[in-house]
Amino acid sequence: MRIPTIAWEGGVDGHATLIDQTLLPTEFRLIQIRDIEAMWEAIKVLRVRGAPAIGIAAAFGALLGIQHSTAGSFEGLRRDLQEATDFLATSRPTAVNLFWALDRLRRVADDNAVLPVPELKQLLLDEALGICEDDKQICRAIGRHGAELVPDGAGILTHCNAGGLATADYGTALAVIFTAHEQEKRVHVFADETRPLLQGSRLTAWELMQAGVPVTVICDNMAAQVMREGKVQLVVVGADRIAANGDAANKIGTYGVSILAKAHGIPFYVAAPTSTFDLTLPSGDGIPIEQRDPAEVAEGFGRRTAPEGVDIYNPAFDVTPAAHIAGIITERGVIAPVDEQHVRAMVEA
Numbered sequence: 001m002r003i004p005t006i007a008w009e010g011g012v013d014g015h016a017t018l019i020d021q022t023l024l025p026t027e028f029r030l031i032q033i034r035d036i037e038a039m040w041e042a043i044k045v046l047r048v049r050g051a052p053a054i055g056i057a058a059a060f061g062a063l064l065g066i067q068h069s070t071a072g073s074f075e076g077l078r079r080d081l082q083e084a085t086d087f088l089a090t091s092r093p094t095a096v097n098l099f100w101a102l103d104r105l106r107r108v109a110d111d112n113a114v115l116p117v118p119e120l121k122q123l124l125l126d127e128a129l130g131i132c133e134d135d136k137q138i139c140r141a142i143g144r145h146g147a148e149l150v151p152d153g154a155g156i157l158t159h160c161n162a163g164g165l166a167t168a169d170y171g172t173a174l175a176v177i178f179t180a181h182e183q184e185k186r187v188h189v190f191a192d193e194t195r196p197l198l199q200g201s202r203l204t205a206w207e208l209m210q211a212g213v214p215v216t217v218i219c220d221n222m223a224a225q226v227m228r229e230g231k232v233q234l235v236v237v238g239a240d241r242i243a244a245n246g247d248a249a250n251k252i253g254t255y256g257v258s259i260l261a262k263a264h265g266i267p268f269y270v271a272a273p274t275s276t277f278d279l280t281l282p283s284g285d286g287i288p289i290e291q292r293d294p295a296e297v298a299e300g301f302g303r304r305t306a307p308e309g310v311d312i313y314n315p316a317f318d319v320t321p322a323a324h325i326a327g328i329i330t331e332r333g334v335i336a337p338v339d340e341q342h343v344r345a346m347v348e349a
Contacts, residue, residue, distance in 0.1 A: 005165050006048055006056050008129060012121045013067060016060040020047045021165055025206040036065035036084055043091040043098075046197065050166020051240040051276050052135050055097030059128035061088045062105050066121065074113045077120060081109055093288045094249055094317050096241040096278045101131055132168045138273045139170035141331035146176030146236065146271055149327070149334070152185045154233040157223060157261075159192040160251035161203035162238025162271065172271040173236045174207060176329060181213045189215040190226055194251060196297045196314065220253050227264040235261045236329075239272040246322030246338035247284025248272070252315055258324035267326035274330050277347045282340075284319035292316045 006018040016033040022045065023029050031047070033039050039061030042048050048057045065084025071077040085102040092098060108127045112120055150156065156177060163174030170178060180187050189208055194200035201217045208215040218226055226232055235257060239248040248254075248270045261268040281287060294312030298304060306312065327336035328343070335346050 004169060005050075005053050005167065006060070006132070008060055008063075008125070008132070012063075012118075012125050016057070016064070018042065018048050018057065019165065021049060021203060022047055024165075025202050033060070034064065036061050036087065039064055040088060040091050043088070049199070050162065050238070051095040051097040052139070052167040052172070052273060053165070054092060054095045055101035055275065056128075056132045056135060056168055058085075058088050058091075058098045059101040059105055059131050062102060063125055063128055066124070069117075071117060073117070074109075074115075074120065077117050078109055078113075081106065081124075092290055094240050094290045097273075097275050100275050101128075104131065135168040135273070136170065138331040139167050139172060139175045142172055142271050142273065142329055143170060143175030143179035145331070145334055146269070146329040147179035147183055147185070149234065149267075149269060149329070150176065150180040150185055150187060151233060153187075154180075154185070155188050155190060155231045157190045157192065157226065157232045157235045157257070158204060159200065159220075159235075159237050159254050159257050160194045161199040161207070163204060163207040165203050165207060166238060171207075172238045172273065172329075174204065176236050176269075176271055177208070177213060178211055181211065187213065188231075189213060190223075190232060191215055191217050192223060192253065192257070193217060193219050194253060195220055196300050198300075199251065220256075223257055224260045224264075227260055227266060232264075232266055235266060235268045236271055237269075239270050239276050239328075240317060241281075241287050242270070242272060242277045242328065242343075243281040243284045243287060244277070244279045244343055245283050245340045246325060246328060246335070246343050247287070247319050248322075248325065248328070249284060249287045249289070249317045249319045252318050255318040255320045258320040262324050268320075268324055269327050269329055270320070270325055271329040274332060274347050277343065279344065279347060284321065287317075287319055289318070290316040
C-alpha cells in the first residue's frame with residue numbers, strides 16, 4: 001500500500017488527514033482532523049489504529065492542541081502542551097508509541113525553552129513530521145530484516161493488522177510479507193479474521209490484495225486446523241507494547257495463536273520498532289490492557305449477536321510470553337533468543 005495512513009497538510013496552522021479505517025473495506029475515505037478533540041476521538045474509536053500510527057496521530061494531535069494557543073512565553077506554551085498531551089494520553093492505554101511520541105514532543109519543547117513561541121511551534125511541527133518520516137524508514141528496515149526469515153513458498157499466518165494502515169506507510173508484520181513478495185518469494189498469507197472488530201478480514205486482507213499478495217481469510221478458530229494441515233510455515237504479528245524481557249502485547253487472540261504455533265513447531269515472530277519497547281516494565285505482567293465497549297462483542301457492526309443484558313468481557317489485547325517468540329524483528333535486526341539480555345542489547349544500542 002502506498003497511500004499514507006496519516007499525514008499533515010500545511011504549516012503550523014495546518015491539519016492532519018487520515019484514512020478512516022472504520023469504513024474499510026467497503027469504503028475508502030480520507031478525513032481531515034482539525035482539532036485535538038477530533039484526533040482523540042479518531043484514536044479512541046479506531047479511525048486510526050496500530051501502535052506506530054497512533055504515535056504519529058498523538059504527535060499531530062498535540063500540535064492541534066497548541067495550534068491556537070495565545071501564550072506569549074515558553075511557560076504558557078509548555079502548560080498548553082502539557083494539557084494537550086495529558087488529554088491525548090487518555091485515549092488508549094496499551095500502545096506505548098502514543099506515550100513515546102508525546103514524551104518526545106515535550107522533551108523538544110523543554111530543550112528549546114529559549115526560543116520565541118512561534119519558532120517553538122514550528123520546531124514541534126518539524127519533530128512530529130520527523131516522527132512520521134522516521135517511521136517510514138523504520139518499517140522498510142523491519143521488512144528487510146524480516147524477509148530473510150521467510151522461505152520461498154511459505155505460508156504465513158498473521159493476526160490483526162500490522163500493515164501500512166497501522167504505520168505511516170509500509171507496516172511492521174506486513175512489511176516482512178511485502179518485502180518477501182517484492183523479492184519474488186512465493187508466499188501465501190492466512191489472515192485471521194480477528195474478532196471482534198475484524199481487523200484481519202477488513203484491513204489486512206484489503207492491504208494484501210492491493211499489493212497483489214495471495215491471501216486467504218480464516219476465522220480465528222480455524223488457525224489450529226490450518227496449521228495442522230501444514231499450510232503455515234511461520235507466524236508474523238505486530239505488537240503494541242513489549243516489556244524488557246520480550247513479553248509482547250498485541251491484539252486479543254495473539255497469545256492463543258502463539259500457543260498453537262508452539263504446539264505445531266511453527267516459528268512465531270513479532271515485528272515492531274524499538275519505540276514499541278517499554279524497558280521500564282520487567283515483564284508483560286505490567287502492561288495495561290485496554291477494556292473496550294461490550295457493544296463491540298454483543299452487537300458488532302450494528303447487529304446484535306448476544307442476548308440483551310448478558311455480561312461481556314472485551315479486553316482489546318493479550319500478552320504473548322517471550323518463551324513463545326522465536327524472534328522480535330526490529331529496524332536494527334532480529335532479537336533472538338528473546339530474553340532481557342538480548343532485548344536490552346538491541347534496544348539500548
